[in-house]
Amino acid sequence: MRKLRWLVRAEAKIKVIAPEVDPEIQKLRDAGKLTIEKSLFYSEAVTASLALVISATNATNVSEEVSAAAMEQGVLVNCVDRTELCTVIFPAIIDRFPILVAVSSMGRSPTLSRSVRGWIELRLPKTLGQLAELAGRLRSEVKIKLPSIDARKAFWEEVFVSKAADEAMYGSMDAAVVEAEKMMASISGDGSIVLVGAGPGDPELITLKGLRAIQSADVLMYDKLANPALLEYARRDVELIDVGKKGPREAVKEGSDAARPSGTILQQEINQTLINQALKGKKVVRLKGGDSFIFGRGGEELLAAAEQGIAVEIIPGITAAMGGASYAGIPLTHRHMSQSVRFVTGHSVEHGANVDWLELAKPEQTLVVYMGLVGIEKILQRLVGAGLSSKTPAVLLENTTLLNHREVFGTLEDLADKVRKEGIDGPSTIIVGEVAGIPAKVKELYALARTSKDS
Ligand SMILES: C[S@@+](CC[C@H](N)C(=O)[O-])C[C@H]1O[C@@H](n2cnc3c(N)ncnc32)[C@H](O)[C@@H]1O
Numbered sequence: 001m002r003k004l005r006w007l008v009r010a011e012a013k014i015k016v017i018a019p020e021v022d023p024e025i026q027k028l029r030d031a032g033k034l035t036i037e038k039s040l041f042y043s044e045a046v047t048a049s050l051a052l053v054i055s056a057t058n059a060t061n062v063s064e065e066v067s068a069a070a071m072e073q074g075v076l077v078n079c080v081d082r083t084e085l086c087t088v089i090f091p092a093i094i095d096r097f098p099i100l101v102a103v104s105s106m107g108r109s110p111t112l113s114r115s116v117r118g119w120i121e122l123r124l125p126k127t128l129g130q131l132a133e134l135a136g137r138l139r140s141e142v143k144i145k146l147p148s149i150d151a152r153k154a155f156w157e158e159v160f161v162s163k164a165a166d167e168a169m170y171g172s173m174d175a176a177v178v179e180a181e182k183m184m185a186s187i188s189g190d191g192s193i194v195l196v197g198a199g200p201g202d203p204e205l206i207t208l209k210g211l212r213a214i215q216s217a218d219v220l221m222y223d224k225l226a227n228p229a230l231l232e233y234a235r236r237d238v239e240l241i242d243v244g245k246k247g248p249r250e251a252v253k254e255g256s257d258a259a260r261p262s263g264t265i266l267q268q269e270i271n272q273t274l275i276n277q278a279l280k281g282k283k284v285v286r287l288k289g290g291d292s293f294i295f296g297r298g299g300e301e302l303l304a305a306a307e308q309g310i311a312v313e314i315i316p317g318i319t320a321a322m323g324g325a326s327y328a329g330i331p332l333t334h335r336h337m338s339q340s341v342r343f344v345t346g347h348s349v350e351h352g353a354n355v356d357w358l359e360l361a362k363p364e365q366t367l368v369v370y371m372g373l374v375g376i377e378k379i380l381q382r383l384v385g386a387g388l389s390s391k392t393p394a395v396l397l398e399n400t401t402l403l404n405h406r407e408v409f410g411t412l413e414d415l416a417d418k419v420r421k422e423g424i425d426g427p428s429t430i431i432v433g434e435v436a437g438i439p440a441k442v443k444e445l446y447a448l449a450r451t452s453k454d455s
Contacts, residue, residue: 003078003080004025004028008033012051014033014034014035015034015035015037016029016035017036017037017040017041017042017045018036018039020038021038040062041055043065046072046075047073050075051075052076053066053069053070054077054078055067055082056080066079067085071087091103091113092113092116092117094117096126096127096128096129097129098132098133099128099129099131101117103117103120127168128169130169130173131165131169133173134159134164134176134177137173137177138159138181141184142155142156142184145184145188146187151187151188154187158183159183162183163179164176164177164179186311191279191280191281191310192278192284192310192311192312193274193284193305193310194284194285194313194314194315195288195312196214196285196287197210197290197291197292197315197316197318197319198225198226198227198230198290198317199227199289199317200290200318200319200320200400201289201323201399201401201405202227202327202402203229205317205318205323206230207315210315211230213313213315214231214233214285215234216235216285217234217235217238217285218284219239219282219283219285220238220239221242221273221287222240222241222244222286223244223287223289224244224289225289230287239277239282243270267297271301274301274305275308275310278305278308279308279310288317289317289320289427290317290318290319290323291318292317293316294343295345295370295371319343320370320397320400320427321368321370321429321431323401324400324431327401328397328407328431329439329442330436330438333366334434334435337364337433337435338364338365338434338435339365340364340365342368343368344367345370346369346370346371346373346374346375346376346379346430349369357382357383357386358386360386361383361387364434366431367383367431367433368431368432369429372428372429373419373425373428373430376396376415376416376430380394380412380413388412389412390411390412391411391412391413392411392434393409393433393435393437393440394410394411394412394415394430394431394432395409395410395430396408396415396429397431398424398426398428399427406424406426408424409439409440412432415430
């Protein structure tokens with residue numbers, strides 16, 4: 001039965017010759033998988049047209065007859081537990097269909113083969129076969145898009161250790177195909193776009209993946225929020241395109257954008273430039289401040305590219321809220337103090353008629369306001385109006401994670417005044433909630449610890 005199962009699976013044309021037949025074999029016959037001839041073995045049954053003969057019997061003389069008949073006809077033969085009569089043996093199999101691993105001891109020790117099989121079994125993911133399915137799905141497309149054998153080989157080697165492989169093995173075959181197609185696009189000369197989150201300022205906060213994307217870019221599009229130091233990592237022949245909305249970082253004055261085209265028009269221009277470059281067959285890396293998908297309009301760029309059928313990869317970045325909070329020592333969530341975090345934009349909070357202030361002013365929550373410098377007075381007042389205590393800690397982080405950073409700590413009542421007095425005018429993020437009081441607490445504890453050590 002063990003051998004029959006494999007042969008049936010391989011869709012072999014099978015005939016069983018036996019005077020009596022096991023009920024399981026009958027079932028296979030009934031399912032049309034094989035035929036049965038109820039008879040003792042006879043040599044004439046072995047003809048040269050057969051591919052393989054197997055003797056699975058305890059009757060030693062029968063195995064000898066089978067082997068002799070097969071050898072005479074030049075047909076491959078396997079006799080169970082009689083290696084000396086075989087011209088072919090069946091190895092121990094690790095089944096990750098359609099990937100099969102065979103372990104053989106050349107008949108010397110089937111037990112050892114099975115042990116080795118056990119060791120390998122543990123190492124091979126159960127869903128390995130899905131990778132073969134992924135390869136099967138992409139095969140013809142890869143042949144067309146990557147005509148050179150070397151390019152194909154490099155592509156497959158990369159795919160099998162990529163996110164595409166993980167997706168396939170976790171059962172998301174469609175997602176795996178999309179990932180692999182992106183990789184194909186970058187090798188095949190079809191243009192592609194990579195949206196890289198550069199982090200909030202400190203160039204070391206970019207991910208390794210983001211850095212690698214910069215290094216491999218044909219075209220690097222950046223704006224004033226991405227640290228210019230990162231451009232140094234690009235290839236010498238890279239084409240640099242500044243799509244900054246407000247000029248160089250140092251000149252940024254929030255709210256001073258009256259003379260610029262509207263954000264929407266400018267964004268459309270950026271989308272078009274991205275697309276035009278990718279359609280030229282370039283690998284376009286779009287470097288964005290923070291994370292592309294947090295108030296970064298990355299979603300719009302993704303949709304515009306998808307409309308043109310251009311592959312887009314998105315590499316996450318550390319958003320200003322998270323980078324800033326960490327650098328300032330503010331845990332955005334803290335047990336018994338803040339159970340959730342909300343990221344909002346100052347523009348929407350300041351102008352939006354539909355803002356649910358009661359929601360924003362909920363206790364035990366941290367509120368992070370991006371682009372809130374211009375409207376800081378209004379925003380803080382409304383939070384108090386919606387029920388937050390005027391003594392709630394609040395902080396404004398300017399140029400966070402950069403050397404020229406400034407932090408202004410206060411409360412809902414006095415933060416806006418302090419910020420104006422400091423003359424803050426760089427990119428700023430406001431954090432409101434009890435957690436904004438933690439840095440002061442930490443300072444206090446360090447001071448106490450120092451005095452108790454000294455005394
Ligand atoms: C258009 S949004 C981009 C946000 C970005 N995608 C992110 O994930 O951080 C620009 C706003 O992000 C915040 N921001 C970006 N970099 C910052 C920094 N270094 N320090 C403080 N806030 C920053 C400011 O609120 C700024 O006005």
